[in-house]
Amino acid sequence: MPSAASVVQQRLKNLEEHLERENPILLRAVESFRELDQVAYDMFLLESDESYSNQIPWWPLIAVLGTFSAGKSTFINHYLGESLQRTGNQAVDDRFTVICYSGGESGQALPGVALDSDPRFPLYHISGSIEEVASGEGKRTDAYIQMQTCTSEHLRGRILVDSPGFDADAQRTAILRIVDHIIDLSDLVLVFFDARHPEPGAMRDTLKHLVAETIRRPDSGKFLYILNQIDAAGREDNPEDVVAAWQRALGEHGLTAGRFYTIYSPDVAVAIEDENIRRRFETKRDRDLTDIHARMQNVEIERAYRIVGAIEKTAKNIAEETVPLLSQALQRWRSRTLTVDAIVFVPLLVLFMLWSINTGQWHGLSYDPAWLQGLSTIKGAVPVLVVALVLAIGFVHFRIRRWAANGVLPWLRQRVQAEGIRGKVVEAFIANTRPLRSVLFASPIGWHSASQERINRVKLDCDTYIQKLNDQFTNPSGAAEVRKRATAAASAL
Structure with a gap:
C-alpha cells in the first residue's frame, strides 16, 4: 500500500503533466508548492497526505450564486447552448452542481463523491467541512453536491458551479459553509437577483451575505452583480424604478461602485409590446451579456494570476502570520510553565536547604558533620531516593507543562478563528509542547534558517511567474511588433 507522502507526490506529478499541456508557465509553480509543503510538514502545519496545491482548483472556476428563481440555470443553459440545468419558478434543485467539460458524445451526471475525492476539482474533501457544522451530514455528500459533464465548447478549460437558490433565512449552516467555500475558490462570481420580485428590502439577510460580506474582500473585483429577468419589468409604467430599487438596496449594503448588470435570457423573454422600451432593453441586455461572457471567457487568465497569488499568499x-502567532503561543506556554515551576520547586528547594542546615548543626563558623554518620546507615537507599525524587520532580513538571498548554489552547483557537489563519496551527502548537520538546526552545519546530530560505525562494519565484505571465499577455514596449515589421521588411527586400 503506497504511503501518504507517495500519494501526494503522485498527485503533484499528475498536476505537472496537466499543466505541461494546458499552461506550461505554471509548471514550475508545482515545485513552489512542494517547497511550501515541506516547510509545513516540518512544522506540523500539514498532515503527510495533504498539500497546499490541493487547496485550490487548478481549473478556472466560475460560481453562479443567487436567490431562488433568479434565472441562474436559464442563464447557464443559454451560455452553454444546451438545456443542461433544470429551470423553473420554484426551487428545482437543492444541490450544488459542478459543471465541467467532457469530450464524450453526451454529458453525464456523477455523484458527489466524484468531487469530494478528487483534489483536481473544487469541493475536494468538502464532506469534512459539512461534518464540522452539521454532525452526521458529512456522510450525505450526494445530498449537497453533484457533478454534471457537458459537451459545450464554451465550457472547455473552465468549470461552472450552479448553486441552489440562496435564502439566508432558511438555509442550513452546511449550505452556507459550501457557499463561502466556493466563493473563496472561485475566479469569477456571478451574483443573481430576480427583477420579478422588486422588494429587495425583504431579502435583507440575503443581501448581507452576498453583498455586504463580499465587497470588503481583497478580491471583490471578481464579483459581478446581476439583476436578471428584467424583461418582466418591461410592462411596468416606469421599468427604471425596478432597477433603481435594487440599486438603492445594494447601495445600502455598501455596493456603491462596480458594474451592476441588468439582463434577461433571449430564449424565454417576456414579450415587450412597447417598441421603444423593447429596443432599449435589448440593447442594454446585449451589451451586458457581452461583458459578462467576456469575463467568463477570460477567466483562464485570472486563474493563472490567482494561482501565483495563492502561492505567494x-x-x-x-x-508573517502563522510563525508569529505560534511563537506567541509558545511564549505564553513557556512563561506559564516556568512561573508555576518556580512557585512549586523554589519553596521546596529552600525547605531542603533549611533542613540540611538544621540537620548539619551549624554553630557559628564551625560545622559538625556528625549527621553524615547517620546517613551512612541508609547509604544503600540514597540512589533509590534520588531516582524517586527526580521522577517525582519530572512528573510534576510535565503535569505543569500540560496544564499550561491546555490553558493557552482556548486563546490560540480564538486567535486562529478571528484572524482566519489557515493551517493546523493548533496541532503544531500541541506538537511543540510534547514532553520530549524542551520548554527552553524559542523557535517553533521546523522553523529555522533552511525553512526561512525556502519561503524566501518561493516569494522570489512568484515574482518570476508574474513576469512570465505579463510577457505572455502584455507587450507595453511593442518590441515584438517592431521585430515583426522589421522581419517582414527584410523578407520583402
Missing part, C-alpha cells in the same frame, strides 16, 4: 501567511 501561502508563503507570506506562514512567515
Whole structure:
C-alpha cells in the first residue's frame, strides 16, 4: 500500500503533466508548492497526505450564486447552448452542481463523491467541512453536491458551479459553509437577483451575505452583480424604478461602485409590446451579456494570476502570520510553565536547604558533620531516593507543562478563528509542547534558517511567474511588433 507522502507526490506529478499541456508557465509553480509543503510538514502545519496545491482548483472556476428563481440555470443553459440545468419558478434543485467539460458524445451526471475525492476539482474533501457544522451530514455528500459533464465548447478549460437558490433565512449552516467555500475558490462570481420580485428590502439577510460580506474582500473585483429577468419589468409604467430599487438596496449594503448588470435570457423573454422600451432593453441586455461572457471567457487568465497569488499568499501567511502567532503561543506556554515551576520547586528547594542546615548543626563558623554518620546507615537507599525524587520532580513538571498548554489552547483557537489563519496551527502548537520538546526552545519546530530560505525562494519565484505571465499577455514596449515589421521588411527586400 503506497504511503501518504507517495500519494501526494503522485498527485503533484499528475498536476505537472496537466499543466505541461494546458499552461506550461505554471509548471514550475508545482515545485513552489512542494517547497511550501515541506516547510509545513516540518512544522506540523500539514498532515503527510495533504498539500497546499490541493487547496485550490487548478481549473478556472466560475460560481453562479443567487436567490431562488433568479434565472441562474436559464442563464447557464443559454451560455452553454444546451438545456443542461433544470429551470423553473420554484426551487428545482437543492444541490450544488459542478459543471465541467467532457469530450464524450453526451454529458453525464456523477455523484458527489466524484468531487469530494478528487483534489483536481473544487469541493475536494468538502464532506469534512459539512461534518464540522452539521454532525452526521458529512456522510450525505450526494445530498449537497453533484457533478454534471457537458459537451459545450464554451465550457472547455473552465468549470461552472450552479448553486441552489440562496435564502439566508432558511438555509442550513452546511449550505452556507459550501457557499463561502466556493466563493473563496472561485475566479469569477456571478451574483443573481430576480427583477420579478422588486422588494429587495425583504431579502435583507440575503443581501448581507452576498453583498455586504463580499465587497470588503481583497478580491471583490471578481464579483459581478446581476439583476436578471428584467424583461418582466418591461410592462411596468416606469421599468427604471425596478432597477433603481435594487440599486438603492445594494447601495445600502455598501455596493456603491462596480458594474451592476441588468439582463434577461433571449430564449424565454417576456414579450415587450412597447417598441421603444423593447429596443432599449435589448440593447442594454446585449451589451451586458457581452461583458459578462467576456469575463467568463477570460477567466483562464485570472486563474493563472490567482494561482501565483495563492502561492505567494501561502508563503507570506506562514512567515508573517502563522510563525508569529505560534511563537506567541509558545511564549505564553513557556512563561506559564516556568512561573508555576518556580512557585512549586523554589519553596521546596529552600525547605531542603533549611533542613540540611538544621540537620548539619551549624554553630557559628564551625560545622559538625556528625549527621553524615547517620546517613551512612541508609547509604544503600540514597540512589533509590534520588531516582524517586527526580521522577517525582519530572512528573510534576510535565503535569505543569500540560496544564499550561491546555490553558493557552482556548486563546490560540480564538486567535486562529478571528484572524482566519489557515493551517493546523493548533496541532503544531500541541506538537511543540510534547514532553520530549524542551520548554527552553524559542523557535517553533521546523522553523529555522533552511525553512526561512525556502519561503524566501518561493516569494522570489512568484515574482518570476508574474513576469512570465505579463510577457505572455502584455507587450507595453511593442518590441515584438517592431521585430515583426522589421522581419517582414527584410523578407520583402
